[in-house]
Amino acid sequence: MPGASRYRDCDTVLLPAFPDQNEMRTWLERQNYLIDYTLAALLRRKTRNLGLLLVYTLLVFLFASVLLLSQGLRREAATLMQDAPELIVQKLNAGRHDLLPAAWLDTLRGIRGVSAVRGRLWGYYYDPAVKANYTLMVAPERGLTADAIMVGATLARVREVGVGDYLSLRAANGQPLPLKITALLDSTSELLSADLLLLSESAFHQLFQPPADTYTDAVLTVRNPREARTIAGKITLALPASRPILRAEILRTYDALFNWREGIVFLTLGTLLLAFLILAWDKAAGLSAEEKREIGILKAIGWETGDILRMKLWEGTLISLTAFLTGYALAYVQVFYGGARLFAPVLKGWAVLYPEFRLTPAVDLQQLLVLLAVTVLPYIVATLIPGWRAAIADPDAVMRG
Amino acid sequence: MLITPALVALHLIALCVSGALLLASGFAWTLLRHWDIASGSELQIRLERRTYLVSTLLGFVLGAELLSLLLFVHSAESLSSQFVGAMCATGVLNINAFGFPTLLLKIALFFLAALWLLLNRVDQQGHDYPLVRVKYALLLAIMPLALLELLLQSAYFLGLKPEVITSCCGSLFSAEGQGAAAELAGWPVRPALLAFYGMAGLLLGSGAALWRWPALGALFAAISGLTFVVAIAAIIAFLSLYVYENPNHHCPFCLLKAGYDYVGYALYLPLFAATAAGLGAGLLAPCRHIASLRRVMPGEMRWLTGVALAGFGAFYVLATALILRSNLILLG
C-alpha cells in the first residue's frame, strides 16, 4: 500500500535525531525553498512592497549619513589636532581670556619637563563684506614681510581674491590696512584653514594695536607627552592666573560637540522613525485578501505555523538587507564623494565659511551596530506581531470557506 | 546627560527588549493558569498558538541582547576620550556604580534567553510539550531582569557627566581611571595560567564523562559556567597582556578593537556560545526521564556537549596561539 511505509517513517521525522548530516541538509534545503517562495511572493506584490522598501532605504540613508558624516568630521579633527601643541597656556582675568605678559614665558620655561615655549599672537576679524569671521594668526615660521599675508582657499574664494591681490582690513584705529596676498594655504587641511589668514607680527600690531610685550597665549612643548597633565598642574601652581589647556581636552571637547550634535539630529530623525514604524506595522498587519488566502492554502496543504513564521522572517530579512545595504551605500557615496550636503550645516556649523573638503572614507563597526539598532531592530519589532497573527491562521479555514 | 547615537540606540534596544518580555510574560501568566494539553477547547488552541509568538519574541530578545552587549562595550570604548583618566572601556564603565552591573545584566539576559530557547527547542519535540510550565515560569523570572537592565542602564547613562574644558582646569583634578578588575589584574600569571589550563582539563574530562553518564549534566553545566568565569579572569589577568604586548594593559574590551584585528570577537563568540550550550546541557539533563522526550534527549545532549566542547576548544586553541605568538614574555 503506498503511503503506509511513509507513515512509519513519519515517526522519525516527528522526532528528529539531531545532529546528523542529513538533518542539516534537509534544514538548508528547507530554508532554500522558503527563500525561494518568499522572493517570488515579494515580487508578485512588487508595488505594495516597493513603497515600504523606498521609505526604509531612505530611513537607513538618513541615519547613515549623519553617522558617517560626524564620524568623518571627528576623524578629520583628530588628524588635524595631531600637529597641534601638546599644551596651551592662557592668562585669565576675571575669568576671561586675557593677553599674556611676555615675562610669563620665562616662568614657563623654568618648569621642569617643558622643553620649549613660544608666545602666539592671534585673533578674530569680522569682515562685514562677507559677514564672516576670519582667524588671524601671526606665523613667524613663514617669514612673511610686513604687508604680506597668506589666506585660506575658502576665504580667497569667497572674497574673490587671488595671489598678488590686496586685501584691505580695517585697523583698530579705523584706518584701512592694505595687505598683499602672497600665497594660498593648501586645501588638504581645509577644515581648519578655511577662514585662516596668516600675517606678520608687525602687521598684527598695526591691525589690532595690542599693548607691547604681550601675547595672545603660549604654546608649550613637553618632553614626555604622558606628563602633560602633571606639568599643567605645576603651571597652575606657578601662575595661579593661568589656564593650561591640554590637546587631549580640545579633542575631547570636539568629540563631545560632535556627539551632542549627532545625538540631537538622531532624536530629530526619531520622528521619521516613528512614522516608518507605523507604516511598517500597517503594511504587515493589513494583509491583502489574496495574501491571507495564500497563507490559508499553505497551512491547509501542510505548512506549519512555524514554517509561515520562518517565511515571514525571511521576508523581513530580505527587505531589511536590501534597504540596509542600499541606504548605507547611498549614504557612503553622499558623504564621502558627494560633499555631504545634507547634514553638513547642522553637524559642521562652526563657521559661516564652509570649507569644501573630502572626508576620508571609513566604515566603522560601532556605526553599523548603531545603524542596525535604530533601523532594522524597530522594523522587526513592528512586523513581528502582525507576522505572527498572519501565521496562526486556521489550517481548516480554506475548507470552511 | 550625554546624547550620542549609540546611547540613543541602547535605550531603544532596552525598551524593545523590556516591551517584548513584558508582552511575553503577560502571555506566560495566562498560559500558566489555563494550560491543558489534553483539551481541544478554543482557549487551549489559542494558547498553543501564542507559544509561537513567545518563542519568536525570545529569539528577538536573544538577538537584541547580543547587539546591545556589543554596542554597550563599543560605546563605552568610544566615550573614553570624553572622560579624563578613562583610557578605554573599563574606565568608562567605572565612572559610576551602574556601569558594570549593567554589563553583567546584559550578559545574564543573553544567557537566560539562550537557555530559554534551548529549553523551548527540546520542549517542542515532545508531543505533549512536557516542559511548558517550566519554560513559562522561567520566562516570568527573566522579565524583571530586563526591567532592571533598563533601569540600571538609564541610571548609568544619566550619571555620565563629562567634564569639558569650559570649566577652568576642573578636569585636571578629576580622578584617574581606577580598575574594577584590579584584583584580577593583580592575579599572578603562573597560578592564573595553571587555573586556566586546569579548567580545560576538567572540562574535557566532564564532557567525556557526560557522554558516557548522562546523569552528570549538572556537573558539566557547573564546570562550563566556571570555565566561563575563569576564561574571563584569564583574559583580564594575562591573555590581554599577551595580545597588547604590554605588561600593564589588562582591558578585556580593547580586544574588540580593529587595532587588534578584532581578535576579541574570535575569542568571545565561541566562549559565549560554548557556555550557553554547556549550561543548556546541564539544564536539560534531567529531561531525559520524560517519556515524550526519551527519544530525542540523547541526540540533544550529544549536540549540546559537542557544541560546548567545540566552542571552548576553539577558544582555548586561539588563546594558546595568541600566547605563543606574542612577543611579550611574562614567565621567565
Place this chain on the structure above:
Amino acid sequence: MIELSAVSKIFHQGQPNECRALCAVSLTLQRGGMTVFKGPSGSGKTTLLTLVGALARPTSGRISLDGRLLSNLPERFLTEVRRHTFGFVFQQFNLIRGLSVLENVMLPAYPLGRPHRELTQAAQALLERFGLDGKTASRVEWLSGGEAQRTALARALINDPAVLIADEPTANLDSALSGEVLALLGELAAQGRTVLISSHDPRVCSAAPVTRLIELHDGHIVGDYAC
C-alpha cells in the same frame, strides 16, 4: 485505520453564536476504498473531514490513526502527521496564483526539505500522469477548470499520502469533467489509497468506484451504507 469516538466540534465556544458542527460522532474508516460523506450544506460533513484529515482538533472526543491518538496532539505535531498521511483537494482548487503549475504541485513538500532535483522529478512525473506535462511552466491562472483540478490533485499526491481527502471536488466542474475527476479518484482508490470525499452531488454518490456512503445531518450520522 482511522477511528473516531464520540467526536464533537463546537465553534465560537461560550459565545452567543456558539455552533455545534458535530455531535458525538463515532466512526471507523478502514484503509482503502472510496468513502463519500453526503449531506446538505451545514450538515457537518466538511467539519468531519477537517477532523479526520488532522486539519483541526476536536473540541471533545478521540481520534486515532493506526492506533496513534491524534486528538490531543498540538498543531505542530498534527501538521507533521497530516503532511505525510493526508493529501487534500479543495472545492475552489485553491492554487496559488502567480506561481507555475510545477511550483504549485511542489509546495506541500517545501517544509520537508526534500532535495530539489528529486522533488522536481516527482512533481513532473505526477503532472505527466495527469496529462499536464505540457503545462508545467504555465501560470495556474491560465488553466481551465479541469486542468486546475488535476493540478490540485497532483499537488495532493506530491507527498505520497495514504489518504486523499476531497472536499466537493466536482462542485465547480461540468458533468464531463466531473466524470473525469471521479475516474481519477477511483483509480487512486483502486491502487490502495484511501479516498474520502464530501459531496452533495448525486453523480458522485452514485459513481461506480464508491465503496461506502455516509450520510450526515445536523452534525449526526444518519446513514452508513456499503456500496
